[in-house]
Every structure is written in C-alpha cells, then in structure tokens.
Amino acid sequence: MSGNGRTERSEAPEEEPPARVNDFAFKVATANGTGSASANGLILKAIYRMGIPVSGKNVFPSNIQGLPTWYEIRVNKNGHVARTPRFDLIVAMNPSTYAQDISEVVSGGWILYDDSWPLAKSLIRQDVTYIGAPLARMCVEKFAGARERILMKNIAYAGALAALIGMDVDIMQQLLEETFARKKALLGSNHTAFTVGYDYVRENFGLLPVRLEAMEPDGEYVMMDGNTAAALGCIYAGATVAAWYPITPATSLMDNFRELCKRFRTEPDGSRRYSILQAEDELAAAGIVVGAGWMGARAFTPTSGPGLDLVSEFVGFAYYAEIPCVFFDIQRAGPSTGMPTRTQQGDLLSVAYASHGDTKHIALFPGSPEECFYLSVQAFDLAERFQTPVFVVSDLDIAMNDWRTPRLHWDESYRWDRGKVFGEEELAQLKTFSRYLDVDGDGVAARTVPGVGAEGAYFTRGSGHDRHGRYTETEEGYQEVIDRLLVKLETARRVLPAPVIEQHEGAVAGLVCLGSSDAACSEAIAALAERGHQVNKMRVRAFPFSNDVGAFLRRHAIVFVVDQNRDGQLRTLLLSEVHTDRTKVHSIRHYSGTPLSADHVLEDVLPVLEPHDARRRPPHRSTEPPLEALRIMSR
Amino acid sequence: MSGNGRTERSEAPEEEPPARVNDFAFKVATANGTGSASANGLILKAIYRMGIPVSGKNVFPSNIQGLPTWYEIRVNKNGHVARTPRFDLIVAMNPSTYAQDISEVVSGGWILYDDSWPLAKSLIRQDVTYIGAPLARMCVEKFAGARERILMKNIAYAGALAALIGMDVDIMQQLLEETFARKKALLGSNHTAFTVGYDYVRENFGLLPVRLEAMEPDGEYVMMDGNTAAALGCIYAGATVAAWYPITPATSLMDNFRELCKRFRTEPDGSRRYSILQAEDELAAAGIVVGAGWMGARAFTPTSGPGLDLVSEFVGFAYYAEIPCVFFDIQRAGPSTGMPTRTQQGDLLSVAYASHGDTKHIALFPGSPEECFYLSVQAFDLAERFQTPVFVVSDLDIAMNDWRTPRLHWDESYRWDRGKVFGEEELAQLKTFSRYLDVDGDGVAARTVPGVGAEGAYFTRGSGHDRHGRYTETEEGYQEVIDRLLVKLETARRVLPAPVIEQHEGAVAGLVCLGSSDAACSEAIAALAERGHQVNKMRVRAFPFSNDVGAFLRRHAIVFVVDQNRDGQLRTLLLSEVHTDRTKVHSIRHYSGTPLSADHVLEDVLPVLEPHDARRRPPHRSTEPPLEALRIMSR
Amino acid sequence: MSSITKPLIVTRKLERNALGLTRLDYEGEMSTLCAGCGHDAITAGIVQAFFDLALPPHRAVKLSGIGCSSKTTAYLVSQGHGLNAVHGRMPAVASGANAANRSLTYVGISGDGDSLSIGLGQLCHAIRRNVNMLYVLENNGVYGLTKGQFSASTDVGSKSKRGASNQEGPIDPVLLALSLGATFVARGFSGDKEQLVPLLMAGLQHQGFAFVDVLSPCVTFNDHEGSTKSYTFIRKSRQEAAGFVPYQAEIATQYGAGSVQPITMHDGTVLYLRKIDEDYDPTDRAGAFSYVSERQAKGEIVTGLLHIKQDGGDMHDRERTVATPLRDLSFDELCPGTAGLDRLMDEYL
C-alpha cells in the first residue's frame, strides 16, 4: 500500500452508493494524553452548529497517557442519540489499534489513516475504502517541536475529516477563534493545521457519500453531558455543602459544581456561599453530607460503585435517623474496581437496599442530561420532604458523554420544599416536641435543626429510639418508629416521578427500561414499528415503583425488561416489588461496558416478537431485511 | 403487702390448678453487671442435668452495668426450644422493672420477689400469686461486704427458685463444686447462699404446680450456643487465619475460637498454629481474610450488620478476583446501630447482593447451633471449591442463647475440599497457565497460590481482566470472565445444602423459613396440626436457592414465608429469584428484637388458614380453644 | 430500656453564670455508665467548662461515635442538639455540620476505639481540616462497651479478661496529633478536674481543632494493676508540662509573676498559661514531641497544654466561607434563576 494519498479499493470499483446525508457514524482512534480530545470536541461542535443532531461518546482507558482512546460520533437527522456500533468511517490515528479499528468499520465503509507510514498488508480489507493522508509528515513540515507537531496532527485530521464529510469550514474557523480567543498565538497554528488536512483531502479525494448538510439549527437543544447538568441542578436546588472523594465517572460532577459556584456563588470580596470538602474517602464524604443535612443545609456527594459500598453504613444511619441528604451514584462497569471508564447500570440493587437491616431508599433515574438537571433539583426536595437519603442514579454514558439534549428551563415560581421543620414559632405552640412522632399520618415527623431553642433540642441516634428520639430497647418504642418509616416510604412512592410511558396502537408487548437505556430503546421501538411490531415503552424514573409500573407490566402479554447489567437488576427489582407473571417477562441484558445500542435491544426482542406477531397476522417475514440492515431501516 | 413471706393472693383462693410438670417458662429479672448471669447459667444447667429439655434466652442491654437484664428459661418435655412470651413465673429481682415484669406473667402465674422491702400497692395484680422472700436481708446477715452480698443474692434466688420448682439439690451442689473447683473459698459461701434461699422457700411455701421432675437424660444432646459451635466449625475446617473487629453479637465467636485454638493449636513450646488478628475495623478484617485466602490459608471474619456494610467493598473484590474467604454475619436488630443486643434477620438482602455491580453470593443459614458447626465447616469447603466469599448467616438468638442441641459428631473420613489448586506438578504439565480459564465447564478455573514457581504466577485484580488475568477493557475479555462467574454460581447452586422439608399428609399450605425461625415454626406447625390444619415446612439453608425451593413454593396453594425482619426479605429474595405466583404468598414478619415464638407465627397463619380450611371440611371452629390457650394445646 | 431522666434534686442555692444559668442548665440525662467510670468525671468537667464560659446551651452541638465514651454526649447539656454517629465516623459528621453552620459551639466526644482504630483516618483528617471544635478523646486503653478488648492505646503486654495478650505498640494520640500539625494539643486526666476544666475551656475557645486526650480509667475492664490507664498508675506517673490557670483571679494570689503567660484567644479572651517546666514551649511542635516522648520513655505521662498554634485559621477561614451560616442562606441567595440559566444555556449551544 503506497502512501501517495490516492483512494484505493482493492476490488474493482463497484457502483458508488447513493449519498447518505446527515445519517452516519464514525469513530476517531487516537492515544490518550495526546490532545485529541479537544480536536474531537471541535468536530462535534462544528457538526452541532450546522444544526444537525449529533452525539459523541468518549471511550477512554483508565490511564493518563499513551493508551488507546476512541471518540465515537453519530450524526442522525432524526435525533437518535444512542450509540451505534456500526461505523461508516474510521479515523484511524493510532497504529497500535489499526487492526481492531479497521475491523470495526462496516462493509463498504471508509478508513482515514495517516499514510506518513505505509499500512501493513495484513490490515487490508477488500470491502472498505482506504483514505491515506500524510498528516504527520505535513505537520513535521509545518510545525516545530515534538509537542506542537503531535497536537497539531489532531487538528489536521479534523481538517481532513471536514473535507471528507462536508463540514462547514466557516463554522470551524469560528470555533477555533472562540477557543483560542485568549491565546492568539495558538489560533494561527490551529488554523494552519486544519487547512493542511482539509486541503490535502479536498485535493486528493473529495466528499464521501456519507456527508453533512446544514439543517435549520434548533435553538431548543444544547450539547451537554449529564454531570454538568446534575451540577447545575445542585446549584439551582440551593445545595451549599458538597463533599466528595475523587472517582471516575463522578469526579466531573464536582468539577462542574465548583466552577458553577465560583461563577454564581462568590461574593465581591471573594468569600464563598458554599463549602466543597474533598474528603479523605467516601465514608467521610457521606458523613459530611449527613452532618450538613442534619444541620439544615442541602448537601450532596457524588460517587460511583466502590464508593457506594463505602457510604452504605452512613446511608443506613441517615435512613434510620431520618436525615436528608443526596447521593449521586454515577455507575461504571463493576464488579469491584471493574472497568472504571466503561458504563453499566450495575448498582440498582445496591442502591435500592443499601445498608444492612431493613432499609429501602428513594432513587431517581435520569434518562438524559436534561433529566439529570430536573431530577437533581427534585432529589433535594424529596430528601428534605421525606428526611431520608435520596439517590440520583446516573451512569458514565449519560454523565460523561456529549448529548444533544433539550435546553434547560427554570421555573421562577419554584420554591424549595424544606419539608417539616419546626422553628421557634412552631415549637412555642407545642407542649413537648417529639422528634419522631407522626401527627398527620403521612409517616413524616417534623424535625428541628441545631441551634433552635432548648424546646427543640433532641438527640439523634442510629441506635434504637422511640418517637421522642429517646434511646430504647423496648419492642413497642422501637417498632413504632421503624413501622412509620414504611408509611413514609409509601407516601413517597405516590409522589415520586412517574414512569414515562409511550403507548402504541395495538401493542401487546411492553418494554421497560431506565436511565441511559432510553435512547437506544426508543430507537429500537421505532425500528420495530417499521417492521410491523408495535411495542409500548415505559421508562421507570424512580424507586420504589409507583402503581403505574405494576399496571404496565400486568397489562402487557409480553414484557421486555432492559438492563445494562449482567444480572437483570431492574428485572429483579420489578419481580420482587411488583405483582406480575414472571413467565412473560423477558430479560434483555447488555453489560460489556459500551453504551447500549438499538441493535442490542433488537437482537433480543426480535426472536421473541417475530414468532409471536407472526401468529397474529399474515406472514411477511421473508420480505424483511436481515437484522444487519435494521439500522438503516430505522432511520 | 407485708414482708413476712407468706403466699398471698388478693382474691379468695381458687382451686389449685393441676400440676404442670416439665412444661413451663419463667424469667429472671435483674440488673446487668451484678453477677446474675452465672446464677442463671447454673439454674439452666441444673434443669438440663435433670434430663429435661430446656432452653435459655438472655435479654441484655447494650451497656455494661446497672441496666435491666432478663434471662428467660423455658422447660419443655417435648423439646420445644423456641422462645415463648408467656411466663408462668417471674423471678423479679430488679425493682426498677417490677411494673413491667409483673405485668408479663400469665394470669394464674407466680411472682418471686425480694420482700426485704415492701412492694408498692400499684404493683398488685389480682390474678397472680406473690411469693416474697427476704433474700437481701438474709444475705446481709450471712455475708460481709457489699460486693459479696450482691453476688450471693443471685445464688439465693437460685435456691429459692429451686425449692419452688423442684430442682434437684444434689445436682445443684455438684454444679457448684464443679464451678468453684479451683476457688474453694467461694464454694462455701455459694452453698450457704443457695441453702438460705432454698430453705426459706421450702419452709414457707413449698412446690408450685409448675414443676420439674427428672427425666431420662438424653446423652445425644448438649447445651450450647451457636457462636461456640461455629467457632468449633472453624477449628475443624482447619481455618488458620482469623481477623475481626469486636461487635456484638459476633464477638463471642472469636472469643471461642481463640480459646479452642489455645487448647488444640498450641505447640508444647507455646508457639501457635493459628493467627488471630484484631483489626482496626471491619474493612481491615475483610482485607486480612482476603489476603490470607489468596495466600491459600482458610480464613474467616465474624461480624454483624454495621460491619457487613463495611466489608462489602472487599466482598465484591473477592467475588470478582475469585478469592476464597468466609464471612460470618451474626445478625442483630437494625437498621444502623439499631438494638445491638436484640435479634433479627435483617441482613438477608445485604448479604445476597453485597457490593456494587453484578454480584451474588453464596450464603448458608444455620437453623441451630448444631448446624452452625456443620455449615461452618461446609462454608470453608464451598469457599475454596468455588473460590468466592461464602457467608454464614446466623443471628443473635442462635449465636448467643443457650440451646439444647444434638451432640456434634465428627466424621473421621472427612477431608477438606481445597478446590482446584495447581501446584508445581500440574503447572509442569501445562503450556501456559490461564488463571481464569474454565476447562471443564463448571465455571471454576484453577488457581495457584503465591510462592509457586514462576509458571503459576499471575496478577490478581479487581479491575477488568480476561481469562489470563490480564488487565482488559475489551468487551470480550471482560465479559467472558463475568459470564463464567454466573456459570460457577449455577454449579454451586446445585450442590449447596438442600432445604429441609417436612411434609404432612394432605397439607395444602407450605411454610418457608430460615435460621433461628425454625424452632418456633416447628412448634407452630405442631399446634396447627392439633387444630386440624396441616402445614408443610421448608427450611431454606442456602442462597442461591436450589430447585427444590421453587418446587415447594409452586406446589402449595398457600405459602407462608416467615421473616424476622420488617421488610420480608426472605420473601423478597424468593419472589425475585424463584418462579411462583406471588398472590398466594403470605408474609409473616416479626421484628421487635425478641426471638420468634410459635404464637407470633400462629397469629398470622390462623386468619389465613382458618377460613380456607373451613371451606374444605365440616366447621368445628367454635369448639376450638381461643388463641391464648394454644401454647398449652401444642404441648 | 428507655433513657433515664435524672431526678431533679435541688439541694442548695445554685450559683449562676453570666447568662444567669445554673450548672443544672448544662447537665444532661442520667449516666448509665459503670459507677466510677472516668468518662463520667469528664462529663462533669465539660459541664463545668460550659458553665464557666457561660455558653448558651442551645447553641451547643454535641457529637460522638459509638462506645461508652460516645454515650456521654447524652449526659451533658441536654438543651443542645446531639448526634451519635456510626462508630468512628463522628469527625466527618462534625466537619459537615460545621461546614453548614459555623456559628455554633461544637464538642466531639470519642473513645480510643472510636478514634484510634476504626476512626483513625477520620480523626487525622479532621485535624488537617482544622475543624473548629473541641475534640475530647476519652482514653481508657480498652473497648469498654464491647467488653474489654484491646484498643490501639492498650499497653504492650496487657492481658484482656478473656486472656489474650496485646503485642501491638500503643498509639499515643498526642504524638500523632503533633505529627499531623494539630493546632491545639492537650492531655488531661479524668481524675483531675482542676487541670482538666481549664484545658477544656481553652479548647472551646480555640479557633480550630482543639484536641484533648483525656486519660479516663475504665473501672470494669482496665483499672487493674499494671495498666498504664489505671487510676493508680496515672496518679503516680503524671507530670504537668503547661496548663491554664482556671480563673484570672487566682493569678495574683497563687502564682508567681514569671510562671504565668497570657495567651489571647481568637475571641479576644485572655487565658493565662501556667508553665511548670521553664523550658517547655508549647508553640514548638518538635519540642513538644521530644518532651512527651522522652518523658514517656521514663514511664512518665505528660499532661497539660502541650502544643498550641493560634494563627492556623479554621476550615472556614482557609476556604473563605461567608460569615452567614450556609444553612441560613435564603433560596434567592443561592439560586441563579432563569436569567442565569438562559445565559448558561447559550454557552452550550
């Protein structure tokens, strides 16, 4: 294979496939620590600014420098933002993963590589097109110094890519100007690098059939990741105390919170209306939010699986002593340390029943960055209203990837719900204050916060206590309190965010999912509909489950439960908490660490639905395209 | 009420009830730290040596000195050893709890109290008999010094009690001699104290209708608590490394293990064939047993709820890295610190799914001290065979109370099952050693232990790894290993201890229980049979559940699941893991902190069974005694 | 057993402090500890310190972990809010509570098991954070509540009631705190209220983490002969390095001019440091370390104010938190509202 930059196809050229506009996916393969992240971000943003729905997924190693990393970009005019594993184009910039990367492009697809060095024979596939551009060589010519050459090669491949898929050059230029507004010197070299790649490809290859065309920008959308949105939620909810111990993929939530605090919560004299404590570990972080919640501040800690184990003792304490606090669990692939930079929904059971003894916790499951914002705000209200730990359960895919998500709006009439808190006034009207006495039957007893007058003082403990908060080992005193906790949870269950249900005419099958599975499930359902299979969808948004959840399960003859974990944990929770016939429940599980795609869902749904639906209507199976073509069909 | 020691009954004397031999219960109320524990132990032992089935339950505060404590003794010729809440007799030695104690004796029962001081009028019940003996006064006369007087009063009430219920005085004398074999001085005063109480009652009152009569001693039984038996199990299993952090009610397991080690594992020169490490906390204790298990020793740590939370991160590590280790969870009343000296079965869910991510653990549920021994031994075999953490889940009731339990036997042909471990020889025959490769389809891969030749060296990690133990972030490499873990668990499921099922002719209802609930459930089932309700029983002994468990559930039209927790955790586990119709499952839950009694079970079973069984046969309900009389009927 | 309410027996006309309160106003529930337990004497000392400083009881926050020692927060200042955290994790809860409200008076009470074993990491990090609180370690060299196991401050060679013999070297909390740069390090003895109360008072006034290790014999499990945590041993081996003069009035009368040195606390009050050993300089961390460890090698226990560093700045000073307690900020002070969000959204286009 020569390095002269001509398009080469090993077989005699077939007919050019028709152009596929604003509907394709590609992947950029690089090594981490080389600066490719910012180039990839520019590419994503440029496409986004062209008004085209796009999403980006970062596949990075648990390491700082030198290991392979990928950035997957999907362009989809219909707004499907889930991952797709079929790449029309690979930007192969990391020789150490050439073999894998080249194998992953779809048949008929394209490979953009750096032909400063020749490609090994073994890497040649017959069914794809190789596009070689001597990026490194050109960068060596244009730039001085190893570091700059490495950095600029990233911008050069962005330029090459831009030429291949028809990116708007003015937009890119604008983005470079914004990015380097304060570092003018860098702007020039970035511009040069971009042009080098762009010109080379334009001159030697031209546009691919998979290409971009500007659409009407939809101002109601933004590009955002879930941790940014969740951090914003914490700001808007009025959280003032934040504690944490660094852990991927929860860290960026706190990074964002800190930045937002600096911007929105700093007095002119530099003093701060917030306190962020980096704790010595997750046990301490949990203790800090428990202490702050007890003191009457809104407090939260973000963590991930290993941290979840460590906070569980404090979660049980807060549950029993009835202290409001918010935990974010940004799930990653387990068990144990697992794959810290891969996604999974493996903590559902651990969250639901966290801590020994009889406990059950409120958990919210945002399905998008947008919901990370709204449900975060709600989490603080629920925590204070029900005086209990509330979990916001997200995952690496939502939290750290770039999602096209509806613009966030704020309702000025919103006021925080601090729950039942007795101040001096209320206390003055009482004969005696009994901390754990439920007077109105909703299971929630009014609390006081430290510093209030002596009448409101009581002793908070995780040991056996009665309605007055007094230490007890008696059956009645103890049982009254833990029975009330159940009443409280039952009240909560009725006001938690309802599941989002999408009904289709004549559907007998229902699909249940939560969190980041939503996008892929929606896409799969659309694809199924095109194939004549109607499936209803329910996205669960809270635990314990509302009555609607059970009703949905019971009203469908076939139920699919989609889990991004090995053990079908959502399914387990549903079967143990909700009445339904388990024989009709089919478990769909994806847990390799990659985000869920519609294909994964279809693969498991079709073998069940096809025979079933075939019985209900004239057979037309043979006319259906094979599974592989589904992605195209679903567009 | 005068203090002259006559039997007084406020109403005109009714007819004396007929004698009730070897079938009654009484309770001794004292304050802790006063030495009553040894007096109570002597009483229990004396009854036991008379050949009469007896059990003792200690109800003690989470405190060291001065708070109320009770010892409940049940004498039952039929061998029912569960707690009964109906006391025929109260030995009321603690004025601070007179009111409660007196209220707890059954109508027609007796109260033995110290009438050195008069009883308040408000404490007089019309339907019970008061027996006053001036124990303190007599001890002041006989003994010098506050400490001795306090101690001897305990032996004096034992003497008084002996006279009331007809304890064998020779046996008691013998016991005193054994106890004070090495402290002859004390023997004299103890003898005096016993005689003082005994003589006073004999002279002034005489035998009660509830009384003891010697039976043929059954040499096949011993008196033992579960933690002693479990510690013995650890010795017999060949455990050499034990780590712990003190916590009630797990502490005595380690105390016993240490004593047994001193006895059985000490070389003549004083060196030790064991290592007991008191760790700085439960996290460290877990790390120690993981390290020792990895190194090839049998290792265990006993803990309770709060510790369970803290070990969970290491449990997930050991699950994923496949390291054998044994955890004892001696459950106490939760949540959080809860009631540390009360019993509950509240950790079932926490144990089953301990740690974040996809995990599921082998748990064994001993139903008696006897089984604490056998299942402990088995736990080590299972841990090494399946290279995974194994939990032995006991509770305070089994662990710390005195049970009449079958004598333990040892099968000399037993050899420990170390599982698949490759030594130099096996390694020599291999081309390459792949730590996580399953060659025979049972899901278990052979391991090596450190120190073996270089061919067997590998790297153990809780991060993503492939079949070779190499770090991986690839879908295939990662998924192969975690899928195999499921196969392994499935293999284990088939060999775990089967449930113990008791079938009755014509029973349509089945009752499921585990652990310490067994005794009360057996008793309840016997009582139900007497009332014409046949109920089958299944005692679950292991998680994950064997197929028999599901089959039992499905084959009964009515299923009762007995849980000693608020949330019905066994029921939750059954419903999520096993296929059955949940509408037929009735949850029976007792969670006040006291051990389960047959009454608790009957109270919940009868309202379901009575209408049901009534439909199946001619009504004879009106002839049945009311619920209150059931305890007598069931004898 | 429910908690016990103390019988209120007023025997004589009660002394009143600057707030017009009596000592009774600073008491708590009746103790359920063993008769003679050192911890009860410390409780009395804290009550006294609160009374003498005339602190408003309802502004007191009492925090502890789990253990006999940790129970004592219930036995003092019942008008204040109290919290028994999980075992060993009180420092984190205190940090969080303090972060949320810097305006209250924080007292943490812990045991040697709670602080030096399971809670060691948390204690060390609360010291680093310099959380503004009085931290009392009721050190009896044993786990009282779980019935006599060794703690991390048990002497080598000590035998437990169950016959085990401790072989691990004890952690000296004072040396530990010094090595971590603690800003207030003192040691007292539950049997010497004269010395203890002024130390506690100074600790309450210190702006930062005031660490007071109090030797507090466990009469049930560790008061035997040979225990360095027994009443007998401590009485015999105690040496005072530098302490405070409890009341200003005493200075003139009791002490010579040179041996007393005024120290101005953060709140402006002046405490009078009394040096026993002329060479002892409590502001010299390394010197304190040497002094304590050298005396220890001779079998002596040094008590008193061992180290103080006044200009550290507590957690809030360092992090520049606003003066208003965070938990008292209004929603409007915290939520950037529609305008803020809209502006922000434009940046994500």
Add this chain to the structure above:
Amino acid sequence: MSSITKPLIVTRKLERNALGLTRLDYEGEMSTLCAGCGHDAITAGIVQAFFDLALPPHRAVKLSGIGCSSKTTAYLVSQGHGLNAVHGRMPAVASGANAANRSLTYVGISGDGDSLSIGLGQLCHAIRRNVNMLYVLENNGVYGLTKGQFSASTDVGSKSKRGASNQEGPIDPVLLALSLGATFVARGFSGDKEQLVPLLMAGLQHQGFAFVDVLSPCVTFNDHEGSTKSYTFIRKSRQEAAGFVPYQAEIATQYGAGSVQPITMHDGTVLYLRKIDEDYDPTDRAGAFSYVSERQAKGEIVTGLLHIKQDGGDMHDRERTVATPLRDLSFDELCPGTAGLDRLMDEYL
C-alpha cells in the same frame, strides 16, 4: 486494552546475580505510565534491589492498592504473585497474606492518595502490627490516576489544573510513621537511584515494617514550579541524613572509616550506614522527628534512613506463630478429630 508485553530486546551480555539470574528476570510488564513519571524510576529501583539481593523472584509477593503508583506492581518481577487490592486497603491484604505465609518476601507499593487519605488508618495499623514487608509510598503530592486532585501530601496553596487551591496542611508520612513507632523509616527520591536502591535493599532485609516514603514527581499533574514535589524543587532542597552504602566494596574506597557504621540485619547480613550529619542518630525516634521537622521548616527535605529499631519483632514473632507457614499446615495438624470433639461435647452436657 490488554496489558502490554514488553518487547524482549537483549542488547548486551547480561550481568548475573548470585542466583544466576539477570535483571530481566526481575522485570515486569511494560509500564503504561506517562513518560517521565517518577514511579517508573522507583520500579527500576525495586528491580535493582531484588536483583542485587538475589531474591528468588517467584517468592516475591507484590501488593498494591489503586492509583498510578499502585499499577507499578505489574511492572516488576512478573514471576512473583501480585495483587491490586481495592483503593487504600492494601495494608490489610498484606497483613492477611503475611499471616498466612511468613516465608515469602512482601513488597507493598502505594500512593499518597492510597496511603494518606482513604488508606491512612490501614497504613497506621500495619505499622503498629509491624508486618514484615517493604512498604513503598510513591509520593507525588497528587492523585495521578484520577487526574490531578489534591492528596493529603499536597502543599498548602497548591493549585490544581481545575483551579482549586489546597488549604489543608500536608501530612508528612515520615513524621507520621515516627509518631506511630515504626521500626524502619526512610525517605528517598525517585530521581536518585544511588540512594534509593540501598534503602530499598535494607527495607527488604528489615524484619518488620520497612516504610520508605519516596518522592516521585508526577510529570503530568504536579511537576510545575512551586510544587514541593517537583523534580526541580526536590533536587534543590534535598538533604541526606543517613543512608546506606550500596556495596560493601565501596566502603574502603569511598568513605572514611568514621562515617560508616555497620548494622547487622535480622538475616545476618551487614549493611553499612553512612551518616552525613555526625549528630544524626537514626535509632533515636524523637531526635529524628525534630531533625526532619526542623529542616522542613527551613524548606529542606531530609532523605535517607531516618529511623531504625531492630529488636521490635515482627507480627509473627510477637504473636509466636509457628515457623511453618500457616497455609502449609496439613489438615491433620489442624483438625482435632473425633476424639477431640467427643471430649469437648462432654463438657457441654
């Protein structure tokens, strides 16, 4: 990404040690750390120490937690068994492994996050237990693997890449270890193999917990100007107190007679202690504390062997464990059999 196998390139005739092994026999997988990371130099130092001592590689046990530093156990002695525990909890795993088998050579590698934050309690208690192992703390004053957050050894005023500024005082692991009575305390620098290798060798030979704090710059997140953990700063501020002479042969040639003092290790080997400062006495714990902290106050970092106590006895010596590794005891040596059980049962009648 699977792990990377190092390309085996043999360039010259390799030196062999007493076991006939080459340095290659002590190497591990290829490092995936950043180019220039201090940790890689420490890896090389450990490889060298193993080679020089001619330790059988398959008898090596390598333990670590989580972090860039903790990854390095995979980059050395691949013929030994390795274990990456959960974050901060390696000391406990090491204690358990060592309890089960006292006959192997244990090396623990950790980072400042792993050891001084989440794992601080475990580190302190492993020191108390005097587990027989070499414990290397690869101290870069930052959390490398999670991308640059502050650790407990970060300097006050240090700024993170995300713009936060650290206000908590750093923990000096050496002072901490001294305060806990550690029996071997040393400090090295990843950039000075000459000094480091002998310290590691001595640590490997020490019968007990040999604690070596190694300053190890993180080139990606904490090598900037103003960081006291940067190559530049350490090179500038380093002072050696007392170290070992690497090879006996050098003694005669390089050093004067008086400045070298023989120390006989537990296994009989003699190491030669080289004192730089005449007054420095590494057997004096309090002296070491003063020396290190006084120099620190002057902006100097003291390296070398800072404290040694040879007669401590390790965990097994103190607990009197049998000589045979526990995990090698046969079932018959452990199970008391039928007779034992029957006799025991009679006692429970």
